[in-house]
Amino acid sequence: MSLGALRPSPLVEQATVRLREQITGGEWAVGTKLPGETALAKSLGVGRSTVREALRALAGAGLVQARQGSGVFVIATKPKEDWSTQLRQAAITDVYEVRMLIEVEAAQLAARRRTDDDIAALHDALARRRDTAHAGNAEFVEADIALHQAVVAAAHNPVLTGLFTEFVPVLQQRLLDLVELLDLRSKNPNDGDEGHAVLVDAVVRSDAEAAGRALRDELERTLALLHSL
Incomplete structure (x- = not known):
């Protein structure tokens, strides 16, 4: 699934928004394992470090969780409220x-x-x-x-x-x-x-x-x- 290349600028913020939309929009259900960093980076047209930061932001919002040796999984489709x-x-x-x-x-x-x-x-x-x-x-x-x-x-x-x-x-x-x-x-x-x-x-x-x-x-x-x- 291609997410579409992003415009240059605050790439981490754009990548975070794009991935969040995929999760909250139902593209990736709870329990789904996300594609690897390399695949996500290719789909978004950014570097792996940008993807890594975006995933970290999504984890902070309570949407995904990294499991050592297994990958990153969707744990919620609505961000937790501050x-x-x-x-x-x-x-x-x-x-x-x-x-x-x-x-x-x-x-x-x-x-x-x-x-x-x-x-x-x-x-x-x-x-x-x-x-x-x-x-x-x-x-x-x-x-x-x-x-x-x-x-x-x-x-x-x-x-x-x-x-x-x-x-x-x-x-x-x-x-x-x-x-x-x-x-x-x-x-x-x-x-x-x-x-x-x-x-x-x-x-x-x-x-x-x-x-x-x-x-x-x-x-x-x-x-x-x-x-x-």
Whole structure:
């Protein structure tokens, strides 16, 4: 089977795409052994090293697996989804449940570990959130999430920070949708200010229990709204 010669340019990327299309399109079913590197290189019009890199990329996507002494076999016809893709496709209620687990722990750690710089950052973030009370929804939501990021940062745990950073794009869009759909700021442009002030105060006072409770109360309130839709 001829796959057609490729144009010069990023050959590894082109070879990867062409081979992935053959797999996802059903040309090679699960369990099929792929042609050898030499045969693939000839069909694609590239060198064996390019094929090798393409196969490595497909293995990383969970589509193929090299078996020593046997060759390369198709193990899936759909690439595995990375974490960011899973978050974008997940139900927002599921995202919020996981967010609660992450942030409540982060708030408690922040209360135990916050520094003077963290305290200043938290006060600045709360002030910014208040300053955007009469701004548009997008700016207000951005300031809201920035305050939560400041709390997570005060926990001084790079893994927690990294996890929350992955959540931010999804949270920002979904929270904006929620605010606009339910018109949450029509009666109170600074919706949620009291709860956020309690959270910041608890972290500043090093009250881990109160910080976790404040965060949980806020997220449970939002989760209840999401379940009501």
